Amino acid sequence: MYFAALLARTEDGWEASDTELDDVETLADLADLARESAADDDETVLVFIEQEDAWFGIVRVDGEDDPRIFVSDAAAASRSSYGELLLTDELLGRDPEAAAAEDAALDDLVELDIEDDDPAEVDDEEEDEETTDAAAAAVPAGPAGDAGLLDDLGVSEKELLALTDDALGEIAEALGAADVLETVR
Structure with missing residues (x-):
């Protein structure tokens, strides 16, 4: 079972929305979807993707900057159509x-x-x-990507790498967005 949500950072805090990834075919499509959910062009948007008990991924989009990606278990994500979106050649060092x-x-x-x-x-x-x-x-087991993508938001690289059960909930809690994330779960 998959879960996907967008968290957009606004002046008033975080706004969450449930999202469908059926029409998303590439990382660029996912980044565009995130940018469309932002009320302001330079807002930070986080895309949370989770496959229950297997892996989670976070895509951070800041305005027009390239998306930053973290995947908790690249090998597990590689066996998922949604995970394959995140596992770019650059992310995997290929x-x-x-x-x-x-x-x-x-x-x-x-x-x-x-x-x-x-x-x-x-x-x-x-x-x-x-x-x-x-x-x-060919995909390594374990975390891949930018584990420091949430450092400035209060979740250190060390904390992100240590998350296991309900990782997205714990991240949302640290961001002060647990309630809004829970409304879309």
């Missing part, structure tokens, strides 16, 4: 050109024409599973 070359090589292999009666033929579903398993194996 060279985007090398990743593109690997993807092109995989595409070339998939496009090879294999005769129907060839015993070496691999079922498309098995290929997809193997590709997904290989991609997941």
Whole structure:
């Protein structure tokens, strides 16, 4: 089960809204969604995404700045469509050109024409599973991203890395936004 919410910082405190991520396909789409929820162009907006008992992610958008991302468990998030939004090449420390070359090589292999009666033929579903398993194996277990993204808001890197149960609730509590977050849960 997933939970996603936007917390926008205003002059009067934090405002929370439940959000649907069904139409969000990229990190840029998610950042645009966050910016649209801000009443003022330079407000801080936090996007909370959580998969119950598996991982949580935070995306911080400050005006037109690039989004800052933290994911509690990259390997667990990589097995989630919402987690995949957050796990950019930059976040994982991968060279985007090398990743593109690997993807092109995989595409070339998939496009090879294999005769129907060839015993070496691999079922498309098995290929997809193997590709997904290989991609997941390339993602490190544990936290990834900018663990200091909430330092100036009262949640230190050390505190963020130590969170486990109800991490988003504890973060909201530290921000003074527990009540508004609870209203959208």
